Amino acid sequence: MEFLLDSMLGRLAKWLRIMGYDTHYQSKYRLGELYRLSKDRIFVTRNKALYSKLNGVLLSSDILDDQIRELKEKLQLYPDIKNFFSRCVICNRKLIKAPLKLAQEYVPEYVFLENRDKIRYCPSCNRFYWPGTHRQNMIRRLKKWGIILQS
Numbered sequence: 001m002e003f004l005l006d007s008m009l010g011r012l013a014k015w016l017r018i019m020g021y022d023t024h025y026q027s028k029y030r031l032g033e034l035y036r037l038s039k040d041r042i043f044v045t046r047n048k049a050l051y052s053k054l055n056g057v058l059l060s061s062d063i064l065d066d067q068i069r070e071l072k073e074k075l076q077l078y079p080d081i082k083n084f085f086s087r088c089v090i091c092n093r094k095l096i097k098a099p100l101k102l103a104q105e106y107v108p109e110y111v112f113l114e115n116r117d118k119i120r121y122c123p124s125c126n127r128f129y130w131p132g133t134h135r136q137n138m139i140r141r142l143k144k145w146g147i148i149l150q151s
């Protein structure tokens with residue numbers, strides 16, 4: 001499943017990327033772009049006029065929790081846990097294993113020492129990612145939404 005999110009849905013885009021879904025999102029689109037991109041992707045929107053032109057999924061809520069639940073119900077969203085945290089939340093690029101030299105230079109030392117082999121890197125926007133309390137909080141939310149099943 002690959003997504004195209006309209007410009008109102010930045011927070012939802014971030015979370016779909018956290019789940020590993022290829023998610024196209026821009027803060028502005030021209031209509032022609034949306035038409036072109038929606039051919040290969042599931043268009044998700046809060047905008048009835050756009051929905052009537054492009055189909056896809058129309059969300060009824062402004063609240064992230066409800067949007068996730070709606071999407072989960074409508075599309076049977078049960079992402080593979082293997083893909084979680086595999087994608088840059090900012091630019092959607094697939095993350096790669098961080099080159100050690102680069103990580104050592106740019107990541108705080110204690111993080112580097114603890115996570116050496118688990119640090120990921122976005123080759124497009126040069127961000128580093130690693131497991132930490134931030135990720136634990138995300139997992140907690142994903143469990144609350146039933147995206148990750150409680151164990």
Ligand SMILES: [Zn+2]
Pocket residue numbers: 088089090091092093122123124125126127
């Ligand atoms: Zn990036």
